[in-house]
Amino acid sequence: MKRRSSTALVLAAFALAACAPGGSSDRPADRPAGEVRTDVAAMGEVTLTVWDQETRAGQEEQITRLNEQFQRAHPNIRINRVARSFDDLRNTVKLGLSGNEAPDIAQVNNGKQDMGAFVKAGLLVPLDGYAQAYGWTNRYPESVRRLASYPDSGDALGEGKLYGVPQTGELVGIFYNKTKLAELGLTPPTTWAEFDAALAKAKAAGQLPIQFGNLEKSAGPYLFGVAMHRHSQPAAEIALATGRPEASWPTDANRAAARQLLDWAGQGYLTPGFAGLKNDDSWANFAKGEGVFHINGTWLTPDLKAAMGDSAGFLRPPGESITGGTGLPWAISSKSKNPDAAAAYLNFITSPEAMKVLGETANLPVLDAAQQPATGLQKEVFDAWQSASASAGLVPYLDYATPNAYEVVSGAVEQLLSGALDTEKFLGTLQADLDAGRGGR
Amino acid sequence: MAAGEPRRVGYLYVLPALAVYGLFLLFPLLHSGWLSLFDWDGLSPGTWAGLDNYVELATEEGAAAAFGHVAVLVLFFAVLPVCIGLVLATVLHRTRVRGLPFFRTALFLPQVVAMVVVAVAWQRIFAPDGVLNAVLGTPGHAWLGDESTALLAVGVVGTWVQTGLAMVLFLGGIGKISGDLFDAVRMDGAGPVREFRTVILPSLRPEIGVALTLTVIAALRTFDLVYMMTPQGGPGGSTTVPAYEIYQRAFHGGQVGSAAAMGVTITLLAFAVTFVITRISGGERR
Numbered sequence: 001m002k003r004r005s006s007t008a009l010v011l012a013a014f015a016l017a018a019c020a021p022g023g024s025s026d027r028p029a030d031r032p033a034g035e036v037r038t039d040v041a042a043m044g045e046v047t048l049t050v051w052d053q054e055t056r057a058g059q060e061e062q063i064t065r066l067n068e069q070f071q072r073a074h075p076n077i078r079i080n081r082v083a084r085s086f087d088d089l090r091n092t093v094k095l096g097l098s099g100n101e102a103p104d105i106a107q108v109n110n111g112k113q114d115m116g117a118f119v120k121a122g123l124l125v126p127l128d129g130y131a132q133a134y135g136w137t138n139r140y141p142e143s144v145r146r147l148a149s150y151p152d153s154g155d156a157l158g159e160g161k162l163y164g165v166p167q168t169g170e171l172v173g174i175f176y177n178k179t180k181l182a183e184l185g186l187t188p189p190t191t192w193a194e195f196d197a198a199l200a201k202a203k204a205a206g207q208l209p210i211q212f213g214n215l216e217k218s219a220g221p222y223l224f225g226v227a228m229h230r231h232s233q234p235a236a237e238i239a240l241a242t243g244r245p246e247a248s249w250p251t252d253a254n255r256a257a258a259r260q261l262l263d264w265a266g267q268g269y270l271t272p273g274f275a276g277l278k279n280d281d282s283w284a285n286f287a288k289g290e291g292v293f294h295i296n297g298t299w300l301t302p303d304l305k306a307a308m309g310d311s312a313g314f315l316r317p318p319g320e321s322i323t324g325g326t327g328l329p330w331a332i333s334s335k336s337k338n339p340d341a342a343a344a345y346l347n348f349i350t351s352p353e354a355m356k357v358l359g360e361t362a363n364l365p366v367l368d369a370a371q372q373p374a375t376g377l378q379k380e381v382f383d384a385w386q387s388a389s390a391s392a393g394l395v396p397y398l399d400y401a402t403p404n405a406y407e408v409v410s411g412a413v414e415q416l417l418s419g420a421l422d423t424e425k426f427l428g429t430l431q432a433d434l435d436a437g438r439g440g441r
Numbered sequence: 442m443a444a445g446e447p448r449r450v451g452y453l454y455v456l457p458a459l460a461v462y463g464l465f466l467l468f469p470l471l472h473s474g475w476l477s478l479f480d481w482d483g484l485s486p487g488t489w490a491g492l493d494n495y496v497e498l499a500t501e502e503g504a505a506a507a508f509g510h511v512a513v514l515v516l517f518f519a520v521l522p523v524c525i526g527l528v529l530a531t532v533l534h535r536t537r538v539r540g541l542p543f544f545r546t547a548l549f550l551p552q553v554v555a556m557v558v559v560a561v562a563w564q565r566i567f568a569p570d571g572v573l574n575a576v577l578g579t580p581g582h583a584w585l586g587d588e589s590t591a592l593l594a595v596g597v598v599g600t601w602v603q604t605g606l607a608m609v610l611f612l613g614g615i616g617k618i619s620g621d622l623f624d625a626v627r628m629d630g631a632g633p634v635r636e637f638r639t640v641i642l643p644s645l646r647p648e649i650g651v652a653l654t655l656t657v658i659a660a661l662r663t664f665d666l667v668y669m670m671t672p673q674g675g676p677g678g679s680t681t682v683p684a685y686e687i688y689q690r691a692f693h694g695g696q697v698g699s700a701a702a703m704g705v706t707i708t709l710l711a712f713a714v715t716f717v718i719t720r721i722s723g724g725e726r727r
Contacts, residue, residue: 022482121485277568418588
């Protein structure tokens with residue numbers, strides 16, 4: 001009896017489990033602009049479930065305000081907001097979108113392992129019809145739309161159909177301490193020679209030239225990106241960052257960039273023990289006045305402004321290219337029963353009026369940044385984004401290139417700096433991942 | 442029906458527990474086993490892979506490294522704490538320390554604190570500008586950022602956490618030893634070392650078995666410490682452990698089948714290790 005019942009239980013469990021995992025991969029239909037409805041009032045009573053990661057102070061404020069405004073304007077639509085931190089959202093959105101109770105709208109990371117994989121699995125609605133109907137094609141410059149575009153295969157960022165619209169912009173640039181720079185008798189460097197001179201002078205004066213903490217390995221690629229901006233060309237950098245067929249790592253330019261990184265470390269320009277220092281601790285130290293420069297993303301602007309006041313400044317790396325992208329694009333689930341209402345919501349939170357709200361709440365609006373009233377550090381960041389986002393020098397994050405690029409690039413930079421990889425092996429590791437990513441999975 | 446043999450109605454009584462156990466433990470476990478036979482990215486339809494995922498685990502470098510690291514951690518999470526716990530318990534038992542409850546509580550405390558808190562606190566201690574470097578006079582050394590020390594640093598924290606548990610178990614065990622045994626061995630003129638060997642150690646076998654089982658399992662499923670203290674698998678991937686690899690593969694790498702295979706492997710390993718430990722420590726006492 002005992003044996004028989006337990007066998008039955010095991011069999012029953014197997015029967016429940018026994019079907020190949022993964023649903024069918026029906027592609028959502030492309031709906032031309034003429035077919036989509038934009039009259040929200042005529043859509044009836046609708047509830048939209050929205051998964052977002054707008055949880056930091058300024059983000060929470062902007063989305064709360066915009067949701068309230070949207071509800072006031074369209075009383076027949078109810079927004080059911082589910083807020084998660086970036087990491088939590090990234091870890092759950094895959095299950096969410098593929099499950100039966102999928103959200104209507106979710107913020108989806110641009111990379112191939114996220115948006116690319118979802119497009120491939122047919123989980124997101126292509127937005128080209130809406131883009132035409134709502135005029136997003138004019139609203140967003142091509143450089144921004146590319147960062148949320150994929151072909152059906154999901155393996156080439158920047159091509160194919162549009163799958164998401166972002167609210168905010170991001171740049172990785174050089175924050176600097178104005179007070180310290182002035183004490184050293186320097187002006188903000190506008191050329192690489194001036195940047196070199198500033199680093200040398202800071203070091204000689206007993207100051208820490210570059211505040212850098214790479215325990216999480218997230219800051220390494222930012223620093224390497226700046227080295228690449230110095231030695232490479234925007235087109236080559238963009239090709240590498242998006243994993244295009246013509247991209248190649250073992251080039252003279254990339255060799256020079258890798259050597260540049262080792263040179264900065266070898267000269268003692270970086271924080272001692274940076275490999276064991278947390279990125280968060282490192283920028284907090286910079287805010288406290290340790291370090292003349294700090295390379296990081298503009299998402300730190302509100303924090304640095306609050307901690308440093310007028311002594312915080314932001315520089316574009318000299319030259320044409322700068323790493324940057326958009327905040328997480330907002331996408332529509334192909335399981336949404338009300339994609340038209342969802343699109344109306346996306347249109348609302350990315351409208352010129354919404355950009356004003358974003359600017360007022362210390363976010364970096366993806367559009368019209370230069371028109372927003374801002375001062376000091378915020379103004380410098382807004383202007384840098386305005387010029388970069390429309391230029392050919394906006395280089396996407398290196399981790400968009402392949403499904404594993406984030407781990408591979410951040411790990412390789414860490415090992416280059418620790419001496420575990422030499423320049424050639426470093427570039428070889430990156431190239432191997434690029435080749436593997438191209439083979440597809 | 443023999444006396445003492447359970448009646449069939451007994452199965453009815455266990456049914457609720459069995460149903461919960463089956464639904465939340467057995468079914469997911471079997472489902473993982475099933476998934477481990479597929480090549481699946483978590484989204485598009487999976488393809489049957491048979492035992493390929495397991496074969497790959499045996500040959501692949503990343504998996505081998507993860508299992509190697511966890512072997513090192515077993516030393517720090519289980520072997521060292523049990524040894525230190527034995528010494529501490531013996532010493533606390535012999536020298537009637539004043540304020541014993543205080544020491545017992547202090548040494549047990551790491552067990553009570555959430556691992557995430559432990560990780561963050563030790564991260565500060567190991568930081569380049571942290572306490573450890575100040576004490577050792579090595580400013581700027583990156584203990585957690587150095588391939589040769591990162592895993593050891595995590596291990597040390599594991600020892601710190603688990604020692605209290607072992608010690609409290611052993612103190613309880615020593616307390617149960619009959620005073621006559623101590624009197625007898627002292628009458629024979631035995632010193633503390635012989636007393637430890639002939640009385641304490643044999644009497645503590647069951648407690649040692651329990652302590653080893655608990656700590657080895659804790660070592661095998663370590664995730665929080667490693668994930669928090671050495672993000673992204675540590676410098677040069679020197680602190681990857683199976684639990685971290687499972688998380689990485691299932692949630693970020695799109696290799697759900699491989700992750701499931703790893704989960705099944707580590708589960709079987711845990712079963713095997715506990716089986717051996719129970720056998721050796723004499724789980725079935727006569």
